[in-house]
Amino acid sequence: MFGPFMGLKLYNTLSRSIQEFTPLTPPHVGMYCCGPTVYDFAHIGNWRTFVFADLVRRTLEFSGYAVRHVMNITDIEDKIIRRVRESGTTLREFTGPFETAFLEDLKSLGCREPHVQPRATDYLAEIIALIQKLMDRGLAYRAADGSVYFSIAKYQGCGCHYGQLLKLNFEEMRPGERVAADEYAKESVADFALWKARVPEDGAVFWQSPFGEGRPGWHIECSAMSLKVLGESFDLHLGGEDLKFPHHEDEIAQSEGATGKPFVKYWLHGAHLLVEGRKMSKSLGNFFTLRDLMARGFTGREVRYLLLTAHYRETFNFTLDGLAGAKTALARIDECVSKLRALSGPSATAPAGSDIPLLANFTAAISDDLNISAAWGAVFEWVRETNKKLADNALSPAEAAAHLAAWTKIDGVLGVSLKTEAEIPESILALAGARTEAKKARDFKRSDEIRNELKALGWMIEDSPSGIKLKKI
Numbered sequence: 001m002f003g004p005f006m007g008l009k010l011y012n013t014l015s016r017s018i019q020e021f022t023p024l025t026p027p028h029v030g031m032y033c034c035g036p037t038v039y040d041f042a043h044i045g046n047w048r049t050f051v052f053a054d055l056v057r058r059t060l061e062f063s064g065y066a067v068r069h070v071m072n073i074t075d076i077e078d079k080i081i082r083r084v085r086e087s088g089t090t091l092r093e094f095t096g097p098f099e100t101a102f103l104e105d106l107k108s109l110g111c112r113e114p115h116v117q118p119r120a121t122d123y124l125a126e127i128i129a130l131i132q133k134l135m136d137r138g139l140a141y142r143a144a145d146g147s148v149y150f151s152i153a154k155y156q157g158c159g160c161h162y163g164q165l166l167k168l169n170f171e172e173m174r175p176g177e178r179v180a181a182d183e184y185a186k187e188s189v190a191d192f193a194l195w196k197a198r199v200p201e202d203g204a205v206f207w208q209s210p211f212g213e214g215r216p217g218w219h220i221e222c223s224a225m226s227l228k229v230l231g232e233s234f235d236l237h238l239g240g241e242d243l244k245f246p247h248h249e250d251e252i253a254q255s256e257g258a259t260g261k262p263f264v265k266y267w268l269h270g271a272h273l274l275v276e277g278r279k280m281s282k283s284l285g286n287f288f289t290l291r292d293l294m295a296r297g298f299t300g301r302e303v304r305y306l307l308l309t310a311h312y313r314e315t316f317n318f319t320l321d322g323l324a325g326a327k328t329a330l331a332r333i334d335e336c337v338s339k340l341r342a343l344s345g346p347s348a349t350a351p352a353g354s355d356i357p358l359l360a361n362f363t364a365a366i367s368d369d370l371n372i373s374a375a376w377g378a379v380f381e382w383v384r385e386t387n388k389k390l391a392d393n394a395l396s397p398a399e400a401a402a403h404l405a406a407w408t409k410i411d412g413v414l415g416v417s418l419k420t421e422a423e424i425p426e427s428i429l430a431l432a433g434a435r436t437e438a439k440k441a442r443d444f445k446r447s448d449e450i451r452n453e454l455k456a457l458g459w460m461i462e463d464s465p466s467g468i469k470l471k472k473i
């Protein structure tokens with residue numbers, strides 16, 4: 001049943017199986033999601049991952065856990081440095097607007113704001129200390145080019161396991177990664193850079209360190225920030241499946257190499273997104289940022305809904321037709337919820353012990369490794385049945401309030417409700433509720449008076465077979 005600590009099951013990439021979720025120190029859950037690299041606007045494929053992370057967080061909160069959600073901002077990275085050079089700005093001048101845009105888009109998509117949003121540039125001291133620790137432990141070395149590399153052979157030599165998330169064939173490792181000229185100095189092709197020695201192309205983007213001027217690699221940034229904010233061992237780490245290797249595998253190696261403790265208990269990975277059946281690419285014209293979709297008249301809420309219709313471990317085909325369908329589906333929910341609001345009025349309270357099957361059905365679905373199709377199935381079955389009861393005048397205001405309360409709990413996870421409370425003031429809803437009561441008591445004089453009062457206040461009330469509607473005149 002609904003929280004606290006319902007039997008939530010999640011697919012853990014570490015064990016390649018669905019496991020019961022039991023955090024290290026309940027009710028607390030530490031959760032880290034690899035955040036955006038702020039060199040451009042995030043695209044819809046990135047957003048799938050962040051909306052997935054938001055769903056996980058909301059499900060944990062729904063289950064009764066106290067979540068500490070950390071999402072880093074990657075503001076030191078090769079592409080950023082190249083664009084800083086090309087645009088002739090400072091690092092912060094360049095990344096700042098993309099960071100702001102990202103957080104605005106996150107809000108438009110109805111995502112709860114992460115509690116901590118560490119920037120790599122604010123964690124240089126922690127990053128350098130972590131690299132130093134790995135060097136002290138003999139797991140990292142400074143190569144002839146001045147860069148510092150993580151030695152996978154030394155790590156394995158200590159009995160540590162490289163390849164926890166993926167079975168790795170060391171012969172074929174990092175085939176897709178271009179080996180930069182400055183990386184020929186490393187001892188093994190599998191080794192990866194922790195600190196990249198300053199080169200002229202870096203311009204003004206470099207920091208001082210005991211290993212010389214330079215900048216951190218992307219992988220060590222995430223290890224340093226997550227260890228600092230969430231501790232040496234924490235519960236949950238999320239990201240897109242493309243980050244499993246090398247990024248997440250390297251995070252595990254760096255963190256466990258430095259602390260000697262298990263880094264993360266559960267790893268969750270979201271699957272890819274196709275757009276109109278194909279891999280998203282600018283040349284195919286199927287590359288969308290959230291802003292592109294909003295310019296086409298879609299809302300963040302519709303995009304969120306569509307992204308939430310697919311199970312997180314399945315490849316999802318995002319289409320503009322699908323977005324149009326999202327509009328229709330949300331309108332069905334909105335209509336049902338607004339009728340319930342009008343019927344219940346603000347003063348009606350749900351009767352004690354009211355049993356709304358929506359709650360149990362939804363909870364069973366979402367706790368089963370976030371079975372979102374079954375969860376939406378429960379929602380739309382509820383919409384259908386509630387509409388029928390409303391049409392038959394079979395719901396009392398108190399029952400309508402009980403349905404609304406159940407929906408509000410569910411929407412705490414889905415986050416798709418239209419915020420009509422803000423649009424229809426409490427006082428207007430109260431009058432509408434009083435009018436419904438008057439009509440029920442066959443006090444038509446009073447009900448007409450209230451209708452006129454509402455009109456004077458600028459609201460038109462309409463009766464329909466399925467309930468009342470409030471419209472602004």
Ligand SMILES: [Zn+2]
Nearest residue numbers: 034035222247
């Ligand atoms: Zn990361």
